[in-house]
Amino acid sequence: MQRSQEIPIHMQRTGFDPVPELSSLRQHDGIIRITSGFGLDTWLITRYADVRSVLSDWGSFSNTMQAGIQESEAPEPGDDTSAVLGTLNLLASDPPEHTRLRRTIAPEFTARRLRRLEPRITGIVNDHLDVLERSGEPGDLVPAFTSPIPVLVICELLGVPHEDREDFQKRTDGFLDITTSNAERAALQAESHAYMAKLVARNRVEPGDGLLGRLVSRHGTELDNAELVGLASLLLLAGAETTSNMLALGMFALLRHPEQLDVLRRDPELVDAAIEELLRWLSIVHNTTAKVATRQVQIAGRTINAGDLVMCSLPAANRDPDFVVRPDELDITRPASRHVAFGHGPHHCIGAPLARLQMRIALPALLGRFPGLRLAAEPEFRSGYLTHGLDSLPVMW
Known part of the structure; x- marks a missing residue:
């Protein structure tokens, strides 16, 4: 079985890069009808x-997805998890409901709140470097x-x-692997939500000092249990997996581009610019x-009808030559750009400051501990997941 044939074009990569076919699509048509990784017919915007x-116009493009959810993927009527699995959360709601939910959690990701977490992140990073x-x-x-670091x-x-x-x-790994069957994925999601429901119930009785x-x-x-479960599950699923892959691929990219790594080592103040360019x-x-x-x-000259599904390709957008010059080159000295790696508009990733903070702590700490860090073998890219990443990154120092 050829996995690449099962993976939609927008999820295929050649090493670090989107496949050439995606770049060609952006250049010529800009939009195409595809079947998503979950088997849904959708427009792909590049x-x-x-x-x-699209990301700015929530009035024309709704996140509720009610028109696109297949009955086979929905919970059975009467299932105890159905209310939780179907609850509105930050990803599956529109203003004003989205605004209400986001307002409750946004203060947890301010610079002031994250500064309180910074010593713990530094400790987690150093502990793993010691091991x-x-x-x-x-x-x-x-x-x-x-x-392990982003999960912790x-x-x-x-x-x-x-x-x-x-x-x-x-x-998390099982749910994000699109080669997992719908039934297996639904079971993993139900297990995750059931666990988070228990954690929410525990905090209802005795609120801890966590979020x-x-x-x-x-x-x-103001928030019912289902909404709390939805918010917590989203942070766990989205925050841990994406940051883990950014750390791995970001380090690999720097090792594969030694001239860029040398620039960063000579000028550590470029770390923030390097992170944005890597993103x-x-x-x-x-x-x-x-x-x-x-x-x-x-x-892009095509008619999208009411009820049609629409997805946006973030790698294609961020490599658009009309957005940035020499888009396929990695250049950590590049002026800051308004990339869409974290999305855009009302649904811009609320955890972006936390992801940036972890990279700002982890990457310099790793390079500082091991100044001679280098590849020990060819890493293995992950395919078939909802985020691009690595299965391994063997190094010596």
Whole structure:
């Protein structure tokens, strides 16, 4: 079985890069009908200007997705998890409901709140560097460093007990693998939501000092349990997986571009610019969630009818030559760009500041601990996942 034939064009990569066919599509048509990784017929938008337009216009492109959900993927009537699985959360709601939910959680991602978390992130990073150093070379950065750190950070944020974190990672990996069957994926999602429901119930009785406890204390009468579960599950699923892959691919990209790594080593103050360029160039999230057109609209000369599904290709948009010069080159000295790696508009990733903070701490710490860091073998890219990443990153130092 050829996995590449099963993976939609917008999820295919050639190493770090989107496949040439996606770039050709952006150049010539800009839009195409595809079958998504979940088997839904949808329009795929590829040009930067069109992507920003779609993501800004929630009135024309709804995130509720009600028109596109297949009955076979929905929970059975009467299933105890159906209310939770179907609850509105930040990804599956529009203003004003989305505004209400986002307002409750946004203060947790302000610079002031994240500064309180910074010492703990630094501690987690240093602990894993200590273990990696003691284990000796060669080492694999994915299981030893880039994968566990974001999970621990998000779990610290939420107040997830240490003994529960390994099981969560396994559920996350299975759910994000599109080669997993619909039934298996639904079961993993149900398990995850059931666990988060227990954690929310625990915080209802005795609010902890994590994010869930603070939400219960401040917005307990405004947010019901299903909404709390939806918010917590989204942060875990989206925050841990994406940051893990950004750390791994970002480090690999720098090792593959030694001239860029040398620039960063000579001028550590470029770390923020390097992170933004890596976010743009890698664009590890293949696409936005599918949106439903609420009215007939024109995009790239094509007519999208009300009820049609629409997705945006983030890698194609961030590599658009009409957006940035030399888009396929990695250049950490490039002036800051308004990339869409975290999306755009009302649904811009609320956890973006936390992801940036983890990269700002982890990458310099890794390079500082191992100044001679280099590849020990050819890494393995992950295929078939909703985010681009690596299965391994073998290194020596």
